[in-house]
Amino acid sequence: MTTNSEITQSGLWTNNVALVQLLGLCPLLAVTSTVVNGVGLGLATLVTLVVSNTLVSLIRGFVRSEVRLPVFVLIIASVVTIIELAMKAFFYDLYLVLGIFIPLIVTNCAIIGRAEGFASKNPVGTSALDGFMMGFGFLIVLSVLGGLREIIGFGTLFANANLMFGEAASVLTIVLNADYGGFLLAVLPPGAFFGLAILIVIKNLMDERKPVTSRAVDDSLVDNL
Amino acid sequence: MTSVIVSSPYVSPSKSLRQLMINVIIGLVPGTLAYIWFFGYGVLVNIILAIGLALIFEAIVLKLRDKPIKPHLTDFSAVVAAWLFALCLPMNSPWWLVLIGIGFCMIAGKHLYGGLGFNPFNPAMVGYVALLISFPKEMTTWYLPQVISGQSLSLIDSLAYSFGLFEIEHWDAFSSATPLDQYKTGLTQNLAASEIFQSPVFGALGGVGWEWIAGGWLIGGFWLLISRTINWHIPVAVVCGLLLFATGRYFLDTATVASPVFHLFSGSIIIGAFFIATDPVTAATTNKGRIYYGLMIGMLVYIIRSWGGYPDGVAFAVLLANMCVPLIDYYTQPRIYGGQDQDE
Incomplete structure (x- = not known):
């Protein structure tokens, strides 16, 4: 039986989608050139995960196991389409920036992975929580990576915040160094690989320094599998 | 004893x-x-x-x-x-x-x-x-x-x-800009090669100064060959790869295309051929493979210079060829002495 705190810990840290499962790398690497892009895609993925997990969990008693994967894919595709249309209606500028990566959320393996691996076997409440925590873990990594690349690449933070939060949010934009010429490599695709690798290194180093007890729990879980 | x-x-x-x-x-x-x-x-x-x-x-x-x-x-x-x-x-x-x-x-x-x-x-x-x-x-x-x-x-x-x-x-x-850069910019302005070469930065063979520097690399390259630090395969293949394309295209269209001599004595092709492509760690290891590897670099340099976004392409060509080295080595393994060719 998985408790809520275990689900939370797993989604945010021990089984983080981006840092441990390394799923959904395509959007992760492609759009995290600024914080706002990262947060935008992270939120869209989060909503998709929560809704698709809830729906899959609701129908888990009715769907025969032979056809479950096509059904899950249909549900996820419908959810993503709704989110895409909603973004077009309310955040059109951000939609233009994220472009093709919104429909591509469908292909994010983390979503079908949670539907198949968790939501199809658990009650609605825990499934929704799992979707939220997994999505939130993904969102955090996207934002941090976006921040890292934005600071190094452009020398700013929260640039274009008005795209997502309205004109009032323009004041959020911080220019760290006006004379900064920019380090293009951080913004280009290689910078995303370097940035993600650095984040994974930091996570693994932090895990190594943790007391042994918490790692023993993980090992026993692996043994049971 | x-x-x-x-x-x-x-x-x-x-x-x-x-x-x-x-x-x-x-x-x-x-x-x-x-x-x-x-x-x-x-x-x-x-x-x-x-x-x-x-x-x-x-x-x-x-x-x-x-x-x-x-x-x-x-x-x-x-x-x-x-x-x-x-x-x-x-x-x-x-x-x-x-x-x-x-x-x-x-x-x-x-x-x-x-x-x-x-x-x-x-x-x-x-x-x-x-x-x-x-x-x-x-x-x-x-x-x-x-x-x-x-x-x-x-x-x-x-x-x-x-x-x-x-x-x-x-x-x-x-x-x-470097001579290669000027040549490239001139081409985008629809100038003929003969007009571009009116600029004072161009000398008899390549750019002023650059041709002497290329000569210096050539002397150093011969020293590497004489001292048996490198084999002849890679430098010769790089230069041949470049000249193959450059000469062919020059004879088809002498008006707008730079001469093969200009290509050879501009930019970093000579230092690339003798000093950079021959790095023993990253180059192909068999003699036949070295020739393919060198030819590939020479051709890529010409392709990048003529149709790519950058004026010179030695660095990109070397990195791309480095990427192919495992493949080249795999297909050019020499026959083991006493063994049989697979074709026979």
């Missing part, structure tokens, strides 16, 4: 790594001297900065990896990589540009792959390409040869300039 019993191998390798690297450094001297003669002490400042920083980075990473520091620093491999890297930079580059580039060269290009002998890509080229795509403005501001601009900086002024302590007045009188 005692006899010494010696076990195999009876033929000891004639050259240590250190001796190889010293040979390469000797080979680099004539070209570097010509470079300094035409473009001033800024070249020397780059080289000194790069070597110093490379040794510091190397020592730090070796320390982190619990490796012995002294033998790795004194085999001069870091010095050679830094020297080659510095020669790619525009003269008088700011210190931070050298720092970032050499950091990439040593850490990402060399030690992340496991250090000397394990790196699939030429470290100097990794550092250079990282800078080229990150800082296009800084990496394309070149100087005019001193014979044209008539101005020169002293060694102290060059050093101060790299650290931002010295301002150059009349900057425009100093700076210029």
Whole structure:
């Protein structure tokens, strides 16, 4: 039986989608050139995960196991389409920036992975929580990576915040160094690989320094599998 | 009477790594001297900065990896990589540009792959390409040869300039695009090659100054061949690959296309052929493979120069060919003595 705190810990840290499962790398690497892009895609993925997990969990008693994967894919595709249309209606500028990566959320393996691996076997409440925590873990990594690349690449933070939060949010934009010429490599695709690798290194180093007890729990879980 | 019993191998390798690297450094001297003669002490400042920083980075990473520091620093491999890297930079580059580039060269290009002998890509080229795509403005501001601009900086002024302590007045009188860059820009303005070559930066063979520097690399390259530091296969194949395309296209269209001689004596094809492509770690290892590898670099350089976005393409060509080395080696394995060819 998985408790809520275990689900939370797993989604945010021990089984983080981006840092441990390394799923959904395509959007992760492609759009995290600024914080706002990262947060935008992270939120869209989060909503998709929560809704698709809830729906899959609701129908888990009715769907025969032979056809479950096509059904899950249909549900996820419908959810993503709704989110895409909603973004077009309310955040059109951000939609233009994220472009093709919104429909591509469908292909994010983390979503079908949670539907198949968790939501199809658990009650609605825990499934929704799992979707939220997994999505939130993904969102955090996207934002941090976006921040890292934005600071190094452009020398700013929260640039274009008005795209997502309205004109009032323009004041959020911080220019760290006006004379900064920019380090293009951080913004280009290689910078995303370097940035993600650095984040994974930091996570693994932090895990190594943790007391042994918490790692023993993980090992026993692996043994049971 | 005692006899010494010696076990195999009876033929000891004639050259240590250190001796190889010293040979390469000797080979680099004539070209570097010509470079300094035409473009001033800024070249020397780059080289000194790069070597110093490379040794510091190397020592730090070796320390982190619990490796012995002294033998790795004194085999001069870091010095050679830094020297080659510095020669790619525009003269008088700011210190931070050298720092970032050499950091990439040593850490990402060399030690992340496991250090000397394990790196699939030429470290100097990794550092250079990282800078080229990150800082296009800084990496394309070149100087005019001193014979044209008539101005020169002293060694102290060059050093101060790299650290931002010295301002150059009349900057425009100093700076210029490289001849290859000018040729490329001229082509985009629909000028014929003969019109472009009216500009004073072009000399008899390549750019003014550049042709002498290429000659210097050629002398150094012959020294490498004579001292048996490198085999003839790669340099010859690189030059042939370039000439194959350049000559063919020149005879089809003499009006707009630069002559093969210009291609050979401009940019970094000669230093690339003798010093960069021949890096024993990242080049193909069989003789047949080396010819394919060299031809590929030569052709890619011509393709990038003619149709690519950058005026010169030696660094990209070398990196792309490095990527193909495992494949080339796999298909060019020599027949084992006494064994049979698979075709027979």
